[in-house]
Amino acid sequence: xxDDPDPAPKTQRGRASRDRLVEVAARAVVARGIHQLRLDEVxxxxxxxxxxxxxxxxxxxxxxxxxxxxxxxxxxxxLAAVFExxxxxxxxxxxxxxxxxxxxxxxxxxxxxxxxxxxTSGPEPARRVVVDAFASWESFLARALTRIxxxxxxxxxxxxxxxxxxLLAALxxxxxxxxxxxxxxPLRVALTAGLGYVHGFxxxxx
Amino acid sequence: xxDDPDPAPKTQRGRASRDRLVEVAARAVVARGIHQLRLDEVxxxxxxxxxxxxxxxxxxxxxxxxxxxxxxxxxxxxLAAVFExxxxxxxxxxxxxxxxxxxxxxxxxxxxxxxxxxxTSGPEPARRVVVDAFASWESFLARALTRIxxxxxxxxxxxxxxxxxxLLAALxxxxxxxxxxxxxxPLRVALTAGLGYVHGFxxxxx
DNA sequence: CTAGCATTGGACCGAATGGTCCACTGCGCC
DNA sequence: GGCGCAGTGGACCATTCGGTCCAATGCTAG
Numbered sequence: 001x002x003d004d005p006d007p008a009p010k011t012q013r014g015r016a017s018r019d020r021l022v023e024v025a026a027r028a029v030v031a032r033g034i035h036q037l038r039l040d041e042v043x044x045x046x047x048x049x050x051x052x053x054x055x056x057x058x059x060x061x062x063x064x065x066x067x068x069x070x071x072x073x074x075x076x077x078x079l080a081a082v083f084e085x086x087x088x089x090x091x092x093x094x095x096x097x098x099x100x101x102x103x104x105x106x107x108x109x110x111x112x113x114x115x116x117x118x119x120t121s122g123p124e125p126a127r128r129v130v131v132d133a134f135a136s137w138e139s140f141l142a143r144a145l146t147r148i149x150x151x152x153x154x155x156x157x158x159x160x161x162x163x164x165x166x167l168l169a170a171l172x173x174x175x176x177x178x179x180x181x182x183x184x185x186p187l188r189v190a191l192t193a194g195l196g197y198v199h200g201f202x203x204x205x206x
Numbered sequence: 207x208x209d210d211p212d213p214a215p216k217t218q219r220g221r222a223s224r225d226r227l228v229e230v231a232a233r234a235v236v237a238r239g240i241h242q243l244r245l246d247e248v249x250x251x252x253x254x255x256x257x258x259x260x261x262x263x264x265x266x267x268x269x270x271x272x273x274x275x276x277x278x279x280x281x282x283x284x285l286a287a288v289f290e291x292x293x294x295x296x297x298x299x300x301x302x303x304x305x306x307x308x309x310x311x312x313x314x315x316x317x318x319x320x321x322x323x324x325x326t327s328g329p330e331p332a333r334r335v336v337v338d339a340f341a342s343w344e345s346f347l348a349r350a351l352t353r354i355x356x357x358x359x360x361x362x363x364x365x366x367x368x369x370x371x372x373l374l375a376a377l378x379x380x381x382x383x384x385x386x387x388x389x390x391x392p393l394r395v396a397l398t399a400g401l402g403y404v405h406g407f408x409x410x411x412x
Numbered sequence: 413c414t415a416g417c418a419t420t421g422g423a424c425c426g427a428a429t430g431g432t433c434c435a436c437t438g439c440g441c442c
Numbered sequence: 443g444g445c446g447c448a449g450t451g452g453a454c455c456a457t458t459c460g461g462t463c464c465a466a467t468g469c470t471a472g
Contacts, residue, residue, distance in 0.1 A: 010418060011469080017419075033327065035241055039460065049421050050461075060460065109326065116386045117323045120315065121239065131386060162395055165383070169396035173379025177371070180322045180337055189368055190375035193403035200402055216448060219438085223449075245430065255451050256431075266430065413472100420467070425460105432455070438448090 006057050006066075018056045021046050025067035026074075030111070034064055034118040065126040068115055072133040075111045079137055086144040089153050089202070096171075096191050103175060104184035110175045112137065138164045145198070158201035170194030212268050213261070224262045227252050231273035232280075236317070240270055240324040271332040274321055278339040281317045285343055292350040295359050295408070302377075302397050309381060310390035316381045318343065344370045351404070364407035376400030 009015040024046040028037050039060060043049055057063045082099070086092050108114075116130040141164035148154050154163075174190025215221040230252040234243050245266060249255055263269045288305070292298050314320075322336040347370035354360050360369075380396025 013468085014419065036327075038458090040458095051420055051422080051463085054461070055419070109323075113382065114323075117315075117320075117382070120385060121242075134383070134386060165392050165395045166399035169379035169383050169392055170376060170399065171379065172382050173375035173377065173396070176319065176323070176378050176382065177340070177375050179326060180340060186371050186375055189371045190379070193372035193376065193400065196403050196406055197399035200406075217439090220449060244428090246428090257433090257450055257452080260431070261449070414470105415472095416470095418467105418469080421465090423463090423465105425462075427458105427460095429458090430456095433453090435451090435453105437450075440447100441445090442443105 006062050007055070009056065014056075017048060017052055021048050021053060021056065021063070022066045022070050025063050026070045029064070029067050029115070030071060034068070034115065034122070037064065037067075039063075061123040061126065065123065065129065068119070068126050069129050071115065072112060072129055076133060076136050080140055083140040083144050087147045088151060089148055089199070092144060092148065092198070093195055096195065099171075100174075100184065100187050100191055103178070103187060107179050107182055107184065109179040110172055113172055113175065134168070138168050141167055152203055154198075154201050155203050163198050163201065166197050167194045170197070212263050212272075215262065220262075223254060223258055227254050227259060227262065227269070228272045228276050230254075231269050232276045235270070235273050235277060235321070240274070240321065240328070243270065243273075245269075267329045267332065271329065271335065274325070274332045275335050277321065278318060278335055282339055282342050286346055289346040289350050293353050294357060295354055295405070298350060298354065298404070299401055302401065305377075306380075306390065306393050306397055309384070309393060313385050313388055313390065315385040316378055319378055319381065340374070344374050347373055358409055360404075360407050361409050369404055369407065372403050373400045376403070 009018045021042070025037065025042045028042050028045070037060075039050070039053065042063075043053060053063060057066065082095055086095055112130055112133050116127075116134065119127040119130055138161075142160040145154065145158070145160035145163050145167075149156065149158055149160060170190045170193055171187075174187035174194075177186035177190070178184050215224045227248070231243065231248045234248050234251070243266075245256070245259065248269075249259060259269060263272065288301055292301055318336055318339050322333075322340065325333040325336055344367075348366040351360065351364070351366035351369050351373075355362065355364055355366060376396045376399055377393075380393035380400075383392035383396070384390050
């Protein structure tokens with residue numbers, strides 16, 4: 001049981017310092033990626049110093065983990081809000097289309113996926129954080145699909161979890177290919193395919 | 207026009223040395239990833255030395271590019287052979303299922319996708335190599351789909367290129383999620399979804 | 413006021429690693 | 443048989459960067 005020996009701040013001042021450090025590190029991770037995160041850089045940007053960092057974190061990996069956690073929470077908040085509003089197939093389609101439109105403006109890769117691929121051979125604790133983040137995202141989709149099914153738009157034999165997995169795979173694959181190709185088309189096509197997959201389980205009216 | 211100033215070997219001996227270097231580097235890239243490739247390590251594994259490397263390559267990036275090119279060619283050879291044999295929807299499904307079965311044994315990420323994501327912010331020449339590799343892969347799929355369409359299994363309004371993009375996105379997303387989750391399920395689900403997408407364009411018999 | 417702990421600054425260290433350099437070797441050619 | 447270039451060995455250099463350390467500085471309770 002390797003418990004987290006990272007000591008929590010014990011004063012307001014300490015809390016503020018630590019928070020600022022994590023936030024700056026998270027921005028750096030987003031901007032340049034995990035393995036390009038430089039301690040000196042983060043510390044100077046945060047107006048902090050080595051001793052502060054090693055006071056609150058075991059080592060670099062500890063800071064990275066905190067930054068990844070922070071960033072994932074940020075992204076998940078947003079995703080939760082977006083998908084919680086979905087209660088019909090039409091809403092699902094429009095939300096996903098809006099998602100693609102927004103993505104088309106930067107084509108920077110999935111905010112969670114990028115972290116995940118940088119952590120595949122990385123420190124296990126941080127890796128687990130992104131694995132959980134994906135699970136959360138998938139659950140948002142699954143819950144939306146459950147609502148859609150319960151509203152009678154999907155057949156009762158449609159499994160929301162499986163549909164969510166398929167939809168998420170389409171999104172990830174689409175975002176990834178769009179990033180590589182620097183062109184939003186793959187994401188849009190993948191989205192169409194993914195929605196088509198879900199529509200295959202639509203409840204036929206008769 | 208930054209031409210490639212990397213000098214070609216001028217003797218058999220030189221050619222052999224350079225080839226060996228590239229091959230060893232390619233293996234190292236596959237095993238540990240691009241940014242974990244260590245010159246000293248590759249050189250000793252290849253029984254080579256710094257002077258040889260810098261004799262044939264401008265710098266580390268030059269070797270990486272050669273290794274990536276080598277590796278992509280290797281993978282594409284295999285993919286070409288596999289998909290060239292596809293001439294019907296049934297064959298497409300069985301080839302993709304076999305693909306998933308094989309992937310399930312390592313879950314190590316798409317051999318090209320992994321390189322691509324490591325190169326998104328990397329040196330442009332190497333990046334272009336993987337972009338082209340993806341384009342080739344997609345064209346293998348598109349050609350198979352064209353044959354399937356021409357054989358009358360897909361409607362004439364089905365666009366093989368678009369279908370190929372959708373299918374590739376499903377594959378990439380599926381492989382990626384399976385790698386992250388360390389579980390083959392997402393790839394299998396994504397494959398089902400992707401094939402369903404293609405089947406949506408099936409020519410109806412009547 | 414002062415002991416004591418949290419917090420902080422920043423000099424310093426050492427390993428890792430890409431890149432440079434020069435001397436040496438092999439070999440084909442005249 | 444020695445000139446000259448391709449090829450080679452490997453010591454050496456410079457830098458980057460994570461991590462260590464200790465002295466200095468708030469702060470707060472008694």
